[in-house]
Amino acid sequence: MSAEQRVADALDAFRHSLDNSGVIDGNAPDAVRYLHDWTGDYLGAACAVLRPKSVDEVQQIVRICSKYRLAIIPQGGNTGLVSGTVGNDAQGTIVLSLERLNRIRSIDPTNFTMRADAGVVLQSMKDAAENEDMLFPLALGAQGSCQIGGNVATNAGGINVLRYGMTRDLVLGLEAVLPDGSLWQGMTGLRKDNRGYDFKQLLIGSEGSLGIITGVEVKLFPRPANVETAYLGAESFESAMRLFGMARRICSDLLTAFEVIGSECIAMAKLGNPDTRPPLEGDWPVHIIMELGCSAAIDGRVLIETLLAEAFEAGLLGDGTIAQSRAQARAFWAIREDLVEGQAKRGRHVRTDLSVRLSDVPRMIDSCRQAIASDWPGWQPLAYGHAGDGNIHFNVLPPHDMPTEEIAAATPRVLASLYDIVRDLGGSFSAEHGVGRSRRDVYWDWLTPESRQLMKAIKSAFDPQGMMNPGGLMPD
Incomplete structure (x- = not known):
């Protein structure tokens, strides 16, 4: 069977399983907003955008993709900054948007927990908690449009990490569709459960490379x-x-x-x-x-x-x-x-998401400023961020009159000089934004051989066909 026929048969199967609004052709105008990232720096392609409205439909989609050997890029609010949900294969990839899985399943004031579909917008969860005189403390600039499933898949940070921790620290349980279409249930409401491997922690921060998060159970706090x-x-x-x-x-x-x-x-x-x-x-x-x-x-x-x-x-x-x-x-x-x-x-610029030990924050900013002044005259550094947890966004603006193609060509070299400084300080190039595609090669280069081996083993165990978000987080 040719690739074109496989795609055609898969699209027929999707249309049979979903309603008309659930399948958008990858070449249709309505697909455009799912095929580029928030920054506008990356434009992708897919044979279709699928919008399931139930967990069962997500399972059906995954089984069809497995049968016809199509890759899946899970997508939440598409507010990421590292091109984690933008594919580039117009024939072999579908984008699976979770935006119609948007129901808050339950709020339990006694146990201080909330269960929600993966597509619930973060602000909606915060509002629902506040209506019960409780607090869901995850707070991001994009909270009016980002979705909780994406927050979990990227282990989002934000301004309240200092007191409440990253998203990882707020998740009690998950529900996820695995690459074979089966549904893993891991929402028990337990705050202490010491039985073997903690599978949810593998899914948190996996950026859609191991499965599709469809449900989330989170901790709430007194407001x-x-x-x-x-x-x-x-x-x-x-x-x-x-x-x-x-x-x-x-x-x-x-x-x-x-x-x-x-x-x-x-x-x-x-x-x-x-x-x-x-x-x-x-x-x-x-x-x-x-x-x-x-x-x-x-x-x-x-x-x-x-x-x-x-x-x-x-x-x-x-x-x-x-x-x-x-x-x-x-x-x-x-x-x-x-x-x-x-x-x-202002336009296209160099963005970073750096973290170092608290004691190294001033040194890192000073060293990065010196590097830009020395090697990139005319470029304007900006330093700001969550200093209380060591996370600084050291961004750099190009000269006003620099053509876009020159900015794009210079960006990897500017980043490399900043990353060298952070690496020498024992820090990280990704504090809260994830890895995606734009930081994938840097991530892989920084890993030790032992870490690479473990990454490959985990990926192979969950996703032996390599169908989940290929090219994101890990090299194909």
């Missing part, structure tokens, strides 16, 4: 009654990290977020939103957004005021203010969000 947010100015990243150490000692686990923003990023925030106005007097090299949350029994305002008084006395801060309302706190956080939007408006 903080008292949230205090401060916007601060410091002379250096060294001072900012010393402040963080002081905050951890004084506020302990009540500290939920600690973000740093280099002053060069403020121009990008204003590009994202011309009304952006940092609440500081004067120009400070480093801006800090710090937040803590506690119950009504704890006076968070007194705690944060005590911290800031000690920090000013120690010379770690030059200016700062505490939000007087939730609206003002949201305005503080909007600056952090607007600078990301501003970079997107």
Whole structure:
């Protein structure tokens, strides 16, 4: 049977199994939004986009793909930054969108858990938890469009990792369709279960390479009654990290977020939103957004005021203010969000997702800035991120008049120089964004021979046909 006939027969089988809106031809205009990533840097291809509306339909799709030897690229909200859900095979690949699996299955206030379909938008889960006076703490810039299945598949991070951990730490159980079409059920609601291998942990962060996550069970937390947010100015990243150490000692686990923003990023925030106005007097090299949350029994305002008084006395801060309302706190956080939007408006640029030990954050930023100034004159570095967990997004803007093809050609060399710095510090090139296709070769190069062998063994055990997201995370 020819490849063309296999695809034609598979499409007939898909149309028989799904309703009309569940099958989109890969060449149709409606397919375009599923075939490029959020950045617009990558445009892919597929013979079809499939939109199942039940777990049973996902199983049927996987069995058909297995029969006709088609690869599957699972896709959630498609908000990723590493081209993890964009394939390039118009004849041998389908994109499987989970967007119609969007039901919150249950909320259990007694056990502080929630079960949801993989296609539920993160913000919907957060809202549902809040309606029950609880908190689902995963918080991302894309939370209005990213989906929980994708968050799990990439082990997403965000601003609250400092207190609540990565997505991996929030997942109690999973449900997944395996490459043979069988359904693995791993949602028990147990917080302690020490029986052998923990299969869900293999699926978390696997980026669709081992199976298709269809259901998620997550931990919920008491919703903080008292949230205090401060916007601060410091002379250096060294001072900012010393402040963080002081905050951890004084506020302990009540500290939920600690973000740093280099002053060069403020121009990008204003590009994202011309009304952006940092609440500081004067120009400070480093801006800090710090937040803590506690119950009504704890006076968070007194705690944060005590911290800031000690920090000013120690010379770690030059200016700062505490939000007087939730609206003002949201305005503080909007600056952090607007600078990301501003970079997107600025055009194609070099993005990173670096992490090092907390003590190495200032050194890493300084070394990266020096490397750009020395080797890439005219390029503008931007340093910002989740300093409280060692994650800095050190992005680099090309000169305004540089053609797109020149930017694309230079990007791998710029990244290589930054990655060398991080590697020498024992850090990681992927703190929270995953590997995908754009970071796959770097990932594979950094792995030890032993780690590569284990990766191959796990992949072969789950997916012997190699049909799950080929080219993503691992080389074909």
